[in-house]
Amino acid sequence: ELKVEQNPLFLSMQEGKNYTIYCNYSTTSDRLYWYRQDPGKSLESLFVLLSNGAVKQEGRLMASLDTKARLSTLHITAAVHDLSATYFCAVPPGGADGLTFGKGTHLIIQP
Amino acid sequence: DAGVTQSPTHLIKTRGQQVTLRCSPKSGHDTVSWYQQALGQGPQFIFQYYEEEERQRGNFPDRFSGHQFPNYSSELNVNALLLGDSALYLCASSWTGGGYGYTFGSGTRLTVV
Numbered sequence: 633e634l635k636v637e638q639n640p641l642f643l644s645m646q647e648g649k650n651y652t653i654y655c656n657y658s659t660t661s662d663r664l665y666w667y668r669q670d671p672g673k674s675l676e677s678l679f680v681l682l683s684n685g686a687v688k689q690e691g692r693l694m695a696s697l698d699t700k701a702r703l704s705t706l707h708i709t710a711a712v713h714d715l716s717a718t719y720f721c722a723v724p725p726g727g728a729d730g731l732t733f734g735k736g737t738h739l740i741i742q743p
Numbered sequence: 744d745a746g747v748t749q750s751p752t753h754l755i756k757t758r759g760q761q762v763t764l765r766c767s768p769k770s771g772h773d774t775v776s777w778y779q780q781a782l783g784q785g786p787q788f789i790f791q792y793y794e795e796e797e798r799q800r801g802n803f804p805d806r807f808s809g810h811q812f813p814n815y816s817s818e819l820n821v822n823a824l825l826l827g828d829s830a831l832y833l834c835a836s837s838w839t840g841g842g843y844g845y846t847f848g849s850g851t852r853l854t855v856v
Contacts, residue, residue: 667847673849674833674849675835676847729837731786731845733785733786734785735785
């Protein structure tokens with residue numbers, strides 16, 4: 633059974649700081665997704681990583697994928713308050729489409 | 744271009760009742776997946792529909808069933824509701840023909856009392 637673990641689960645940081653969220657998964661998969669969720673809202677797609685070594689950047693967020701280590705990172709550069717949200721990584725089991733999500737990282741960025 | 748539309752947005756039901764949730768996929772998408780998100784948790788995959796058939800199913804009991812219509816819209820039915828079924832139910836659509844993106848709807852908040 634595929635397991636997806638995120639850490640940390642809760643992160644409070646100051647504006648202007650850098651930090652990284654980690655996502656480990658237990659079985660082979662050909663892609664990995666990162667989503668953002670604001671309180672009471674749906675999921676907003678951030679990145680889809682499709683291959684080993686893939687790196688994608690959007691604004692202050694950068695995601696990478698190491699399929700050999702079964703590890704993805706979401707790096708936040710010079711955090712701003714607007715990035716406060718819960719971030720999920722999700723992985724489809726090999727050969728299937730249904731996503732298995734991590735528990736999420738609740739990120740609070742304080743001025 | 745409309746995204747994924749779910750209805751209703753909120754619903755309150757009593758234990759033992761049955762509920763039907765609805766989802767219209769994004770234009771051009773032909774596949775619909777349903778997820779349950781309990782408060783403070785990540786979404787859990789319920790099932791996926793393609794060509795009007797259940798193609799894949801997560802670890803949910805038979806009380807959870809679904810349907811996909813020829814216009815690709817979908818319904819999620821839950822029978823014999825339990826208090827533990829209270830959650831945000833999310834619908835995600837995608838296109839089998841290419842790309843790997845999923846578009847999520849805003850969800851239906853179900854409260855079972």
